[in-house]
Amino acid sequence: MAADQHEALIRAYIDEVFNGHRVDALEKYWDDDLTSHWLGMETIHGLPAWRAAMEGFFAAFPDAAYTLDDMFFAGDRGVWRGHWQATQQGDWQGIAASGRNVTWTVIIIGRFAGGKLIEDWVELDRLGLFQQLGCIPTGS
Numbered sequence: 488m489a490a491d492q493h494e495a496l497i498r499a500y501i502d503e504v505f506n507g508h509r510v511d512a513l514e515k516y517w518d519d520d521l522t523s524h525w526l527g528m529e530t531i532h533g534l535p536a537w538r539a540a541m542e543g544f545f546a547a548f549p550d551a552a553y554t555l556d557d558m559f560f561a562g563d564r565g566v567w568r569g570h571w572q573a574t575q576q577g578d579w580q581g582i583a584a585s586g587r588n589v590t591w592t593v594i595i596i597g598r599f600a601g602g603k604l605i606e607d608w609v610e611l612d613r614l615g616l617f618q619q620l621g622c623i624p625t626g627s
């Protein structure tokens with residue numbers, strides 16, 4: 488796939504899955520044997536596990552909205568940077584529902600093969616997110 492095809496795939500993915508919360512559409516964008524590295528948290532293997540992770544995320548943050556800030560592609564890789572805004576209304580990652588509105592940044596590096604994502608590395612501002620959720624002190 489060319490860079491413009493990778494870009495179109497990711498823009499559609501963001502619209503449909505990230506902002507449309509359509510986890511039933513994941514197979515259009517991800518290979519069945521995917522690997523997703525959530526740096527500092529976990530590595531997810533396979534489409535069923537990725538679907539479950541996204542369902543859990545959207546259950547905890549039902550109003551989650553992603554804004555794309557930057558993206559570029561080279562060869563079989565792409566990088567997109569953006570931020571989420573959401574209100575935590577359910578338990579997530581062992582954190583009880585806080586009712587707090589939070590915003591955090593995310594940088595994702597993706598690898599493509601066969602017209603789909605096959606692997607990504609997700610770097611998110613966990614410290615800032617967990618501070619906003621009230622489970623880590625913000626300091627003095």
